[in-house]
Amino acid sequence: MRDANVLSFRKAMPRMSWSPRNLYNLWRRSCAAEADAIDFTRSPLTLFQQRWISKALVRGYHGDFINEKIFKRWYLPDTLPDVRPRKHALSSNGDLDAFAGRTEHLQRAKKKASDEERKGLAPVGSLMLAEVERRIDVFVFRCCFAxxxxxxxxxxxxxxxxxxxxxxxxxxxxxxxxxxxxxxxxxxxxxxxxxxxxxxxxxxxxxxxxxxxxxxxxxxxxxxxxxxxxxxxxxxxxxxxxxxxxxxxxxxxxxxxxxxxxxxxHPTARPGYSEIPTPYDADGEVIRLAWEWYAKMRPRLRSKSQMAREPENRRVGGH
The missing domain is CATH 3.10.290.10 (RNA-binding S4 domain)
Incomplete structure (x- = not known):
């Protein structure tokens, strides 16, 4: 363990561990007083503070052993998913749509909109952590070998x-x-x-x-x-x-x-379900605010010298 105080009760940050201390911290963040600290519905904190706290909690569990600069440069996807719902205006002129050949396209769009309204949006915000789940040490832990x-x-x-x-x-x-x-x-x-x-x-x-x-x-x-x-x-x-x-x-x-x-x-997400194991709601405020933090703190473009220092990233099995 990198830090002997990583499971401290004062911070109460859940980690990737089966230690009884971590279970206690997880209970405190889920049900005890610390759960109110991440309920930002009626919070006096500024938006910057809310995003900072959410980012710290998410990083505390998902790869606290990864340097923050390295995480932003190599472990964030090239395009972060959009966690905000979008409403598209659909045309209502049937004759014009039929003439333009857009009838089938509009039917698919209407069906997708109705499915999203009925099932909800997929928690795509959690997919920004998919690169961490690909790490070999995290995978060994997920398979219950450690x-x-x-x-x-x-x-x-x-x-x-x-x-x-x-x-x-x-x-x-x-x-x-x-x-x-x-x-x-x-x-x-x-x-x-x-x-x-x-x-x-x-x-x-x-x-x-x-x-x-x-x-x-x-x-x-x-x-x-x-x-x-x-x-x-x-x-x-x-x-x-x-x-x-x-x-x-x-x-x-x-x-x-x-x-x-x-x-x-690779892990995926669908409406109401995410394959990224996390102690927080995959479509909740903590994940969304952490996504907003990293959406604003985008890493710079990667130069050739930076690409040479990239951690090993296997694209195809066996290579």
Whole structure:
């Protein structure tokens, strides 16, 4: 972890971590007093302050380990999506539209407008964070191979992650659709016994705390059956309070028996749903105000010397 105080209670900024401290901060931002601080409906703050707070919260979760200057230059899409709804004026002169051959086009536009009015707009503002989700360390964390994105970075840097069958130690790499990552099972803390020395050094619960049973066994099984089947199953030990965070995004195809995953495609969004995991409403004020901040703070044009310093960006699987 880059900063020992990154999970401080004073800031209460949710991070990519399954730590109990992070879960508490997430609860405070969702339900406790800190939730009112990001409700800007009747806020005395200026628009600049609202955008600054929203940008800080979004960046605190989505890539706080990325330098802000590097984030604006390389991890924002070329064109930020427009989060403001637009109303298009549709022609009502049927004879003129038929003469001009625009009948089919207008029918599609009317159907799209009615669908948007019925379902709402897609939360495209969250797609400005899609480049962060492509990072190999973030992808390892999303696939539940690490307890936090900071630990996922250590796995990559220490050579415990393979990219398409080859050791890859650059945590800044952005994956391409079709790329496969494999994690060394010995480095995955979920597969270690809580009482082991390595698990205790990583902050796992000690032998005095209750242990999670091996995957596939229920608590109703008798002790004799547990003893006979324990050796044939892989122990899977969840971290404390991890159940609200265990999920797999739709763009990842994970195989836990082989400790590997495939980055199937880039994240997408549709009305009422976004594939970008975020602790904030994907179409809420925080994401929209953060989008407005970066829409005004656009990065400069990239020169040839800057392009040479771009973090590895894989365009096609295998290249």
């Amino acid at each position: 307890h936090s994105v900071y630990e996922a970075r250590r796995l990559v840097i220490h050579g415990s992650v393979l990219l398409n069958g080859k050791k890859h130690m650059n945590a800044n790499t952005r994956l391409a659709p079709g790329d496969m990552i494999s994690v060394d099972p010995a480095a995955i803390r979920f597969l270690q016994e809580p009482g082991s020395s390595k698990a205790e050094s990583e902050g796992e619960p000690s032998d005095s705390e209750p242990k999670t049973e091996p995957l596939g066994l229920s608590q109703s099984n008798p002790p004799t059956k547990l003893a006979s089947t324990k050796s044939s199953l892989t122990p899977f030990n969840l971290p404390p309070y991890a159940s609200p965070f265990i999920f797999i995004p739709a763009y990842a195809e994970v195989s836990f028996p082989t400790c590997s995953a495939i980055y199937v495609r």
